[in-house]
Amino acid sequence: MLRYVLRRIVMLIAICFIISVGSFYLIHLLPGNITTVIEGPGASPENQAKLYKLLGLNKPIYQQYFVWIGNVLRGNLGTSFISQTSVASTIRAALPIDLEIMFLSQILAFATAIPIAMRSARKPDGWLDRTFSAGSFTLLSVPTFIVIVLMVLFISVKLGVPHTGPSSYVSFSQDWIGNLESLALPAVALAIGSFVVYYRVLRSDLIATLQEEFITMARSKGLSQRRIMWRHAFRPSSVALLGAAGVNIGGLLASGFVVQYLLNIPGLGYTLISAINMSDYLLVQGIVLVVSVGVVLINFIFDFIINIVDPRISRE
Amino acid sequence: MSNFPQFNVLEEAILVEKPEKKEPLGVLFWICVGWIGLNIVGAIFANVLPIENPLFQNYSLVNAGPSLHHLFGTDDLGRDIFSRVVYGSRVSLSVGAGAMLIGFGVGAPLGMLAAFRRGRFDAILTNVMYVLLAFPAIIATIAILSFWTPRTLFKIIVVIGIASVPLVYRVIRTATLSVATKDFIVAAKVQGATDRRILLRELMPNIAPIAISFLLIGVATVIALEGALAFLGLSVNPPTPSWGNMINESRTILQMNPWLVIFPSAALCLFLLCLNFIGDRLRHHFDVTEVKL
Numbered sequence: 385m386l387r388y389v390l391r392r393i394v395m396l397i398a399i400c401f402i403i404s405v406g407s408f409y410l411i412h413l414l415p416g417n418i419t420t421v422i423e424g425p426g427a428s429p430e431n432q433a434k435l436y437k438l439l440g441l442n443k444p445i446y447q448q449y450f451v452w453i454g455n456v457l458r459g460n461l462g463t464s465f466i467s468q469t470s471v472a473s474t475i476r477a478a479l480p481i482d483l484e485i486m487f488l489s490q491i492l493a494f495a496t497a498i499p500i501a502m503r504s505a506r507k508p509d510g511w512l513d514r515t516f517s518a519g520s521f522t523l524l525s526v527p528t529f530i531v532i533v534l535m536v537l538f539i540s541v542k543l544g545v546p547h548t549g550p551s552s553y554v555s556f557s558q559d560w561i562g563n564l565e566s567l568a569l570p571a572v573a574l575a576i577g578s579f580v581v582y583y584r585v586l587r588s589d590l591i592a593t594l595q596e597e598f599i600t601m602a603r604s605k606g607l608s609q610r611r612i613m614w615r616h617a618f619r620p621s622s623v624a625l626l627g628a629a630g631v632n633i634g635g636l637l638a639s640g641f642v643v644q645y646l647l648n649i650p651g652l653g654y655t656l657i658s659a660i661n662m663s664d665y666l667l668v669q670g671i672v673l674v675v676s677v678g679v680v681l682i683n684f685i686f687d688f689i690i691n692i693v694d695p696r697i698s699r700e
Numbered sequence: 701m702s703n704f705p706q707f708n709v710l711e712e713a714i715l716v717e718k719p720e721k722k723e724p725l726g727v728l729f730w731i732c733v734g735w736i737g738l739n740i741v742g743a744i745f746a747n748v749l750p751i752e753n754p755l756f757q758n759y760s761l762v763n764a765g766p767s768l769h770h771l772f773g774t775d776d777l778g779r780d781i782f783s784r785v786v787y788g789s790r791v792s793l794s795v796g797a798g799a800m801l802i803g804f805g806v807g808a809p810l811g812m813l814a815a816f817r818r819g820r821f822d823a824i825l826t827n828v829m830y831v832l833l834a835f836p837a838i839i840a841t842i843a844i845l846s847f848w849t850p851r852t853l854f855k856i857i858v859v860i861g862i863a864s865v866p867l868v869y870r871v872i873r874t875a876t877l878s879v880a881t882k883d884f885i886v887a888a889k890v891q892g893a894t895d896r897r898i899l900l901r902e903l904m905p906n907i908a909p910i911a912i913s914f915l916l917i918g919v920a921t922v923i924a925l926e927g928a929l930a931f932l933g934l935s936v937n938p939p940t941p942s943w944g945n946m947i948n949e950s951r952t953i954l955q956m957n958p959w960l961v962i963f964p965s966a967a968l969c970l971f972l973l974c975l976n977f978i979g980d981r982l983r984h985h986f987d988v989t990e991v992k993l
Binding site for chain 2 (some may be wrong): 393395398399402403406407410411413414415519521522525526527528529530534537541542550633634635637638639641642645646649655657660661665668669672674675679680683
């Protein structure tokens with residue numbers, strides 16, 4: 385176990401290093417003179433000097449990386465030359481919104497996927513199983529950006545349900561009920577995408593688990609169906625579910641971006657897209673770095689949880 | 701690459717329960733094949749077909765509903781939605797085909813070689829690919845496309861294609877591994893067959909079914925990704941129509957013109973559904989179940 389965790393940590397550091405190099409190099413993909421592209425042609429000499437210092441532009445490229453990463457590790461991601469606020473504080477303000485949307489959607493997805501998958505697996509090819517299998521297969525082909533646009537079209541535009549349309553976002557500290565109302569549509573849209581994946585993974589794994597001998601054993605002991613499902617079948621199958629959830633995080637985050645973009649929710653995704661459109665490159669770079677490292681960290685935590693649930697994995 | 705939205709399906713695709721006998725393909729399968737074929741023909745011959753110019757703006761007929769003249773209606777600039785949907789398929793199809801060409805062109809040979817040779821080559825390559833797989837590909841794609849301006853179809857294809865390499869590598873490698881230890885491969889080796897012959901004549905035909913069904917699902921995944929990028933305004937620049945950017949253009953005028961979102965959405969979803977369905981049927985048909993990732 386310890387060896388496994390150590391190996392994973394080494395891997396984690398390697399990946400974070402690669403991400404940092406990638407994010408650093410992004411700036412050099414820009415065409416032309418970097419200071420002019422980032423700050424615009426009319427940038428004052430002081431601002432140009434500041435950017436030079438932040439990025440270490442007068443040095444050879446590998447030294448630039450160390451200058452930049454040094455600043456990043458001290459929490460200095462630069463200052464946006466458009467909004468004049470520090471990139472780090474912009475990210476700190478936007479990040480909780482992303483986390484909240486993801487959290488809500490995951491609760492919804494697990495709360496629906498687990499019981500329905502269990503029902504399905506109990507009677508494979510029954511009406512419930514057929515309906516949900518066909519339905520989830522169809523939904524796999526509907527990208528989240530279409531789900532959310534159609535939801536907005538039918539629910540907020542056609543039915544006119546209040547607090548769900550674009551620009552109706554209310555912050556949590558301002559009014560928590562209003563906040564939950566405004567995030568209901570995004571959370572449901574993301575939950576649908578996750579539900580489909582979790583349902584399919586858990587269902588097929590449960591069907592396989594229910595054919596194992598220890599289940600027959602439990603049945604012959606006369607244990608209740610519910611107890612067999614939760615205590616005997618769910619635990620081994622939950623490994624597959626957790627694995628799917630870990631892999632799902634990146635896609636979930638991107639779906640969150642799409643939803644925020646449509647509904648003008650000022651999370652990281654919305655901030656990122658508007659930064660791209662305004663050529664606020666330092667902000668884009670900062671968000672990319674934070675988000676990528678975040679996804680990798682969450683994946684790492686999921687791996688760790690899976691190991692606790694099923695210790696055999698680390699022994700392989 | 702591990703973070704493409706539909707990735708789990710691919711994973712699950714190889715772990716499902718085993719059917720008893722070879723399943724027939726079914727009528728629905730051929731309907732789907734026909735639909736995909738129709739889309740491809742439409743995309744290739746869009747400029748010879750008797751449809752309106754997708755860029756022609758008719759200001760006297762703005763946001764019109766479906767009619768005989770304009771089957772799907774017109775958008776906020778008076779352009780014909782039907783012809784824009786037909787032309788829009790060009791972007792999706794080229795991204796799907798192009799990116800998977802790169803992904804399979806690089807990933808598949810490497811995966812086969814690694815699984816066949818094993819040893820240090822395999823160990824190093826597989827570790828590198830695993831590190832790349834951990835990288836959130838969607839974020840990387842957005843990041844690269846936002847800095848690497850101006851965005852062209854070619855750049856989009858290259859970025860998505862490269863992002864798909866590690867995943868293709870992993871699937872092909874595991875598929876090859878399961879075949880490479882079989883007796884007939886050993887027999888071929890004993891007979892003194894060259895590596896080249898074993899790879900091309902013995903291994904390739906045996907992993908082809910997995911590769912093809914994976915390829916179709918991969919194309920669907922890539923097209924969905926391009927759609928999302930286009931929706932965010934990070935794909936080909938307007939006025940070139942694509943399914944994703946049509947949906948993006950419609951989002952501010954949902955109230956006035958719901959057709960502008962419904963038709964491109966339907967086109968995209970139907971196309972993806974058919975691809976996924978064909979991939980799924982083929983997998984069942986060829987009974988691709990023994991491979992474990």
